[in-house]
Amino acid sequence: MSSILKIKDVNKNFGKISVLNDININIDKGDFLVLVGPSGCGKSTLLNCIAGLEKINGGEISINNKDMSEVAPKDRDIAMVFQSYALYPTMTVEKNITFGMKVRGISEEIQKKKLNEVAKQLQIENLLKRKPSQLSGGQRQRVAMGRALVRNPKLFLFDEPLSNLDAKLRVEMRTEIKRLHYDLGASMVYVTHDQIEAMTLATKIVVMKDGFIQQIGTPFEIYNYPENIFVADFMGSPAMNLIGATTKKEKDHIKIEIKLEDGSTATLIEKSKLKLPKDIIIGVRPENITENGSKKDSNFQYISSKVDIIEPAGSDTFVVTKLGNKEVTARFHSETDVKIGSKVKFSFNLQKVTYFDPKTGQRIK
Structure with missing residues (x-):
């Protein structure tokens, strides 16, 4: 299977502070990679480096075998779903979802077709004429996911997308994202500090601490064969x-x-x-x-x-x-x-x- 994302010897500093140290990760097409670790471990910074929102200080990131060093975020063929949803408050749901396609000059016919597909998939057909202020947190998150889905990108990036939701809704949306991954066969990188989320969603988990990778493995490997005391203590509820x-x-x-x-x-x-x-x-x-x-x-x-x-x-x-x-x-x-x-x-x-x-x-x- 060919790698969709290769991260090789990546380092990132903010001034004198080293945030990412010698990061090496490979993910294959269709993988659901979850970056997990406590606050400040570097997982969101790594996601921003993959997206091109942060420049790396060393190493290489390639998407679909293409080096991303000089490629702008908009040209990386990725779609990002943020914790804050980042919806346009003055636009309807329909316009929020189709706006990116409109900017890229995609015909109205294709826009409408894609809109109907994702609205059905995410069960938001009845929300298309509403504005974000008229939606619940879960509905807003669905709209943010819809906007990413119509892009049909090489890689989906999720930055703690469920952390603003209540416990019951988080479980529902987790199931939704898992189903989407299965249905689309899409490649996804997902950041969370919630190890239950990591265990339930991932095909591959990267456990991070202080800018270093502690272990990479399947949920089974991470849970049953932790490489060190940190991973053993961090993964599992109650902890090991x-x-x-x-x-x-x-x-x-x-x-x-x-x-x-x-x-x-x-x-x-x-x-x-x-x-x-x-x-x-x-x-x-x-x-x-x-x-x-x-x-x-x-x-x-x-x-x-x-x-x-x-x-x-x-x-x-x-x-x-x-x-x-x-x-x-x-x-x-x-x-x-x-x-x-x-x-x-x-x-x-x-x-x-x-x-x-x-x-x-x-x-x-």
Whole structure:
């Protein structure tokens, strides 16, 4: 498959402040790439560099195998959807959507045809005569997407398009964007700080921090095999539990010892051939710590610990305890009858555990 977007060794500075450092990303036609990370990590700056709204200080960005160094934003064959919608307030929905085509000298017949296609696709046929001030946030976002869709560009760029919407509408619009991607087979680059959005939309995720790429992978890879402690902690809700522990090498296994709140020690047995340092951090997702008796399998081992907090969450109940001086969240059944203060057997799925080196923060492979 040919690359639609290549970002090679890209650097960007604002004065003496380095915002992007040696960024390398490839996306194929039809990919949905999500740039995710905390505020200030450089993801929106990178999107603006792809769009040509910011000049890069080093490296190369090419779209459809064409170097974009000297290409103006309007000639890059991209369409951008902004967080603020950026609609013309004095124009109707219809004119907002067709304005770009009119400026490019596209015939009225084609304008009308494209308008009808996207209005139907986005279910906004009944809004065409309204002005932006008469629309809800979700409707405005649909119009902004409609304006991008009529361009039929090589690449769609989305800059936190759902962050102004309420929670329910965000979920609906997420589904809408996912459906659009599937129907159009379009290539998309999408910026968000919301890791749930990243996990649900992406075919490929780029996790960023302080202008550096931390990991690139599919949602499955990022979630199950985080490269470092930052990715493990940032991706997932609730986040991955990160528990400090020490190891002791035995003949055919490794003993992993975890301090409990009462000062005693719990032991897990690791039988894989991994080389683990003396001090480690165990990464384990809440769904891989369940209640005793819910799983009968040799991969499951148990730690008895006191329940600190119980958080009912509809289909699940999150149970919090303390292990290795850290709060640890387990995912129990919704009908669990555990009580705060009681001692409970927590069942760990050791097949799903990730180990990190506390010195480097990197995953131990």
